[in-house]
Amino acid sequence: MTATILTGFRVLVVEDEWFIADDLAWHLETAGAIVLGPVPSVREALNILNTPDQLPDVASLDFNLLAGDTSIRIAEELDRLYIPFVFATGTPELIPVLYQMRPVCPKPVVSAAWLQALAEAMTIRPVGERAPHLAPK
Numbered sequence: 001m002t003a004t005i006l007t008g009f010r011v012l013v014v015e016d017e018w019f020i021a022d023d024l025a026w027h028l029e030t031a032g033a034i035v036l037g038p039v040p041s042v043r044e045a046l047n048i049l050n051t052p053d054q055l056p057d058v059a060s061l062d063f064n065l066l067a068g069d070t071s072i073r074i075a076e077e078l079d080r081l082y083i084p085f086v087f088a089t090g091t092p093e094l095i096p097v098l099y100q101m102r103p104v105c106p107k108p109v110v111s112a113a114w115l116q117a118l119a120e121a122m123t124i125r126p127v128g129e130r131a132p133h134l135a136p137k
Helices: 001-005 018-030 042-049 072-080 111-124
Strands: 012-016 034-037 056-060 085-089 104-106
Touching: 001 111, 012 018, 012 042, 018 034, 018 111, 034 042, 034 056, 042 072, 056 072, 072 085, 085 111, 104 111
Parallel strands: 012 034, 012 056, 056 085, 085 104
Antiparallel strands: none
8 A cells, every 4th residue: 555655756865874774765666656865965955946847745854964064954855845754763853853753663664664754744734635736737
């Protein structure tokens, strides 16, 4: 069921641990999603979000990233663009209060629960409707 829900949707993966990033990307591809990334840093994620033809339908964010950075700036940009996201992190207790109502998949991530969380995050829009920036012209 999850594969059908994610098929054809673009998913941005922000994860700084290569083995985890590779595993998450594999699960998404197996579920039929189009993987953007994975990217390990705020800079690389924002580069994708600043490229209109690469915008995701949903994103998965590790909270703690390289060099002591966090994914908060990415979350802010996703909010600005009305793109839903899920935190996939080993430190959910560090997520600021503003974002604590967002879906969180604690590490180690259980792939089925994570895929379902991504699919459910997209249900803030009517079924089958892409984010406004991805609507057919």
